[in-house]
Amino acid sequence: MIDFRLDDEYEALRKTVHDFAQSEVKPVIGDFYIREEFPYEIVAKMGEMGLFGLPFPEEYGGMGGDYFALCLTLEELARVDSSVAVTVEAGVSLGAMPIYRFGTEEQKRQWLPALCSGEALGAFGLTEPGGGSDAGATRTNARIDGDSWVINGSKSFITNSGTDITRVVTVTAVTGTKSGGGKEISAILVPSGTPGFTVAPKYSKVGWNCSDTHELAFDDCRVLRRTCSASRAAATRSSCRSWTRAGSRSPR
Numbered sequence: 001m002i003d004f005r006l007d008d009e010y011e012a013l014r015k016t017v018h019d020f021a022q023s024e025v026k027p028v029i030g031d032f033y034i035r036e037e038f039p040y041e042i043v044a045k046m047g048e049m050g051l052f053g054l055p056f057p058e059e060y061g062g063m064g065g066d067y068f069a070l071c072l073t074l075e076e077l078a079r080v081d082s083s084v085a086v087t088v089e090a091g092v093s094l095g096a097m098p099i100y101r102f103g104t105e106e107q108k109r110q111w112l113p114a115l116c117s118g119e120a121l122g123a124f125g126l127t128e129p130g131g132g133s134d135a136g137a138t139r140t141n142a143r144i145d146g147d148s149w150v151i152n153g154s155k156s157f158i159t160n161s162g163t164d165i166t167r168v169v170t171v172t173a174v175t176g177t178k179s180g181g182g183k184e185i186s187a188i189l190v191p192s193g194t195p196g197f198t199v200a201p202k203y204s205k206v207g208w209n210c211s212d213t214h215e216l217a218f219d220d221c222r223v224l225r226r227t228c229s230a231s232r233a234a235a236t237r238s239s240c241r242s243w244t245r246a247g248s249r250s251p252r
Contacts, residue, residue: 006072010068010069010072013069013072013073014072014076016049017049017051017072017073017076017077018076018079020045020046020049021076021077021079021080021081021084022080024042024045025039025042025077025080025081025084026080026081028042029042029080029081029083029084029210032083032209032210033083033209033210036202036204036209036210037210038163038210038211038212039083039084039087039210040163040164040165042084043087043118043121043165044118046084046088046118047117047118047119048118050063050116051073051088051118052088052091052092052096052115052116052117052118053115053116053117053118054066054069054070054073054092055067055069055070055092055097056096056100056112056116060100060108060109060112060113060116061112061113061114061116061117062112062116063116070088070089070092073088074088074089081210082207082208082211083208083209083210083211084210086159086208086211087121087159087160087210087211087212090123090124090159090160091115091118091121091122091160094122094123094124094159094160094170095115095121095122095123095124095160095168095170096111096112096115096116096122098124098170098187099111099112099115099122099170099189100112102187103189104226106226107189107227111167111168111189114167115167119165120165120166120167120168121160121163121165121166121167122160122166122167122168122169122170123158123159123160123161123166123168123169123170124158124169124170125140125155125158125161125169125170125171125172125190125216126138126155126172127155127156127157127158128140128153128154128155128156129154129156129215135172135185136182136183136185138172138173138174138183138185139153139174140152140153140154140155140171140172140173140174140218141153141173141174141175142171142173142174142175142186142188143175144175144225145222147224147225148222148223148224148225149173149175149188149222149223149224149225149227149228150220150221150222151171151173151188151190151196151218151220151221151222151223152218152219152220152221153173153217153218154215154216154217154218155171155215155216156215156216157203157213157215158213158214158215158216159211159212159213160212161199161212161213161214161216162199162200162202162212162214163212166192166212167191167192168189168190168191168192169189169190169192169197169216170187170188170189170190171187171188171189171190171216171218172185172186172187172188173185173186173188174186186228187228188223188227188228189223189227189228190218190221190223190227191223191227194221194222194223195221195222196218196219196220196221196222197216197217197218197221198216198217198218198219199214199215199216200214200215200216200217201214202214203215
C-alpha cells in the first residue's frame with residue numbers, strides 16, 4: 001500500500017509556508033487587491049525564506065531542493081492567494097529555470113544568485129499578440145549586427161516583467177531559417193532598462209490583481225550576442241520545458 005504522507009523534511013516545509021501564508025499574506029492581501037498593487041513586502045519575505053531558490057543548487061544561491069518542494073510551496077500559497085503563488089511560480093520556472101537549464105556558465109553566475117534570493121525577478125517573453133503562447137507562431141525577430149542582437153517585436157501577458165525588481169527577460173525571437181524551412185527560434189536575455197525595450201503599463205485584470213503582467217515592446221533593442229542562450233536551437237525546448245515545469249496555461 002502506498003504511503004502518501006510527507007516525510008519530515010517536506011512536512012516541515014509545508015507547515016512553514018502554510019503558517020507564513022496564513023499569518024503574513026492572508027491579513028493584508030485584500031488591500032493589495034483593492035489597490036491592484038504588487039506586494040513587494042511579501043515577495044521580500046518569501047525571498048528571505050528561500051522560496052525562489054528551492055529547486056536550484058546551492059552553488060548558484062539556491063536551496064538544493066526539488067520541484068516537489070516547490071509544488072508544496074505553491075499549493076500552500078495558493079490556498080490564500082494565487083497572485084502570490086504565481087509570482088513565485090513564474091519567478092522560478094519562467095524567470096530563473098531557463099537560465100539554469102540552458103544558459104552558459106557565465107549567465108548562471110551573473111543572474112541566478114539574485115533570482116534565487118528573491119532580490120530580483122526574471123520573466124520569460126514567449127506569448128505574443130495574435131500568436132498566443134505557441135512558440136512556432138513567434139513573430140518577434142532578432143538579427144545579428146556586429147557583436148549584438150537587434151530585436152524587434154512585441155510580447156503580451158508577461159508575468160513579473162515590469163516590477164521594480166525585475167532584472168531580466170528571456171525573449172524568444174526568430175533568428176533565421178532551419179534547413180527544413182522552419183523558423184529558427186532563439187532565447188535571448190534582455191536586461192531591464194536596455195534601450196529600445198519598453199514595458200507598457202500593467203494590465204487591468206479581473207483576477208490575480210497582485211500579479212505583475214505587462215505587454216513588452218522591442219524597437220531596435222540591442223543586446224550583446226553573448227546574451228543568447230548557450231544553444232540557439234535550444235530555445236523551443238526551453239519554452240516547452242519551462243511551460244511543462246510551470247504546470248499551467250496561465251498568462252506568461
